[in-house]
Amino acid sequence: MATISASVYTSHVPAIGAALDQGKSNEPYWRQVFDGYAFSKQWEKEHLPDVIFLVFNDHATAFSLDFIPTFAIGTAAEFAPADEGWGPRPVPTVIGHPKLASHIAQSVIQQDFDLTIVNKMDVDHGLTVPLSLMFGQPQEWPCRIIPLAVNVVQYPPPTGNRCYHFGQAIRRAVESFPEDLRVVVFGTGGMSHQLQGKRAGLINREFDTRFLDELSRNPREVAKIPFIEYVREAGSEGIELVMWLIARGALDERVREVYRFYHVPASNTALGHLILENEATSSGLTP
Ligand code: DHB
Ligand code: FE
Numbered sequence: 001m002a003t004i005s006a007s008v009y010t011s012h013v014p015a016i017g018a019a020l021d022q023g024k025s026n027e028p029y030w031r032q033v034f035d036g037y038a039f040s041k042q043w044e045k046e047h048l049p050d051v052i053f054l055v056f057n058d059h060a061t062a063f064s065l066d067f068i069p070t071f072a073i074g075t076a077a078e079f080a081p082a083d084e085g086w087g088p089r090p091v092p093t094v095i096g097h098p099k100l101a102s103h104i105a106q107s108v109i110q111q112d113f114d115l116t117i118v119n120k121m122d123v124d125h126g127l128t129v130p131l132s133l134m135f136g137q138p139q140e141w142p143c144r145i146i147p148l149a150v151n152v153v154q155y156p157p158p159t160g161n162r163c164y165h166f167g168q169a170i171r172r173a174v175e176s177f178p179e180d181l182r183v184v185v186f187g188t189g190g191m192s193h194q195l196q197g198k199r200a201g202l203i204n205r206e207f208d209t210r211f212l213d214e215l216s217r218n219p220r221e222v223a224k225i226p227f228i229e230y231v232r233e234a235g236s237e238g239i240e241l242v243m244w245l246i247a248r249g250a251l252d253e254r255v256r257e258v259y260r261f262y263h264v265p266a267s268n269t270a271l272g273h274l275i276l277e278n279e280a281t282s283s284g285l286t287p
Contacts (some may be wrong), residue, residue, distance in 0.1 A: 002100065002174045002181040005249040006041070006047060009040075009215075009274040010133055012056065012188045014125035015267040017089055020132050033271060034124035035135045036261035043258065043275060044134045045087075049184040051097050051144045053104075056126035056188045057248045059084075060150045062118075068154050069116035071166065074123075074147035075101040082122035089114045091128050091137075097144040100177055104146070107173030113166055123147055127212045130188045133273075150246070152189065152239050154231065157227065160242045164223035167249020174250070187247030189240025191262075192233070202235040203270045208262065213279060216257045216276055252278040 008128050017276055019030040061082045063069070079094040105117050136141060148170075151157055158166075167181045167185070191208040194200055211234075214222045223245055261273040 002179060002183055004171055004174055004183045004250050006275065007251050007279045008044075008130070008134065009186045009187045009244050009247060009272070009276075010130045011266065011269060011271040011273065012085065012127060012129040013266045013269055013271060017088075017125050017279065022056055023036050023217060025061065033263060033266050036168040036263055036271075036273065039259055040134055040261075040275060041136065047184065049143055049153045050181040051100060051183045051184055052186055052195050053146050053148065053174070053250070054127055054130065054186040054188065055148045055150060055274060056123075056130070057152045057240060057243065058121075059124050059126060060153060061124035062121045063149070065154065069118075069149070070151045070158050071114065072116040072118045072121070072149040073101055073105050074118050074121050074149070074248065075105060076121065079121055079123045079145075080139055081128055083094070083253045084165055086125050089128050092140045092198045094123055094131075094141060094145045094147070097146055100174075100181065101146045103177050104170060104173040108166070108169045111169045113169050118149070121147065121149070125248065126188060130186055134156055148246070150243050151243060157242060158238055159198060159227065160225050160245045161223045163242045163245040164219060164249040167246040170251040170257070171245065181223055185247040185250045187244035189243050190217040190238060191241065191270040191272035192235050193237045194235030195237055196270060197236070199235060201268050203264055204233050204235070204238075204265065205270065207233040207273055208270050211253050212260060212262065212272060212274060215244060215248055215274065219245070219253065222248075232248065248276070251276060252280060254279045256282045258282070
């Protein structure tokens, strides 16, 4: 049986990818960011899964206003890094897991969740920056990755509550896969940020801290946060945080917070990062 025992949450600021690709990770500004992931890289090595189920949003890169799936699962054998204007990032091609992805699609659709099946998709910073933060700059990514793209760009995005329940459905799907595979779920995006308009640059440390505190302890309450509260409190792009609820839904209600990192600023945003493990199977590793 395939199992999920941990989840990783992280912002996916594109400037972090650019800093790494351009050899700037030792500059003082960026060192503070990368140092915050030193423990996480070690943890990831010691808990290397067979598959990462990576929840991210496409930033009008693979998709456009032509069609807007709310939830889209990548079932392809591989996914190329996208060209976001400066050429594709010099990172390895993402190798998928078509068999598990197709099984998850079948299972969650039959649990009454809508899911778009995507057999060809280039992946942007939403997916590649979290991998870079957790794995650095390897020749190949060390495991398979199933992308799940969530629409948080074009109104209306899914509610946090739907995302939480969707995560629970994904867990049931994974646990009904007959092969023994270790799966870790990543929730990406956030934290508070707004990239345009009068409130551009908005950072709300209080909201972010409460979100981080409550996500591990009280996910059902966090799932009740309405769309408008994310936008008002965390900025227009703060709505990306609903994706963290998909990863959280895939874990037990009782979890152990293994690691937390919060840092301002990274580009124009607040950067947040958590590692949670199911309490029942927790490794006990601490920073
Ligand atoms: C930026 C873009 C993002 O998609 C994001 O989540 C955070 C920051 C940016 O352009 O700075
Ligand atoms: Fe984003």
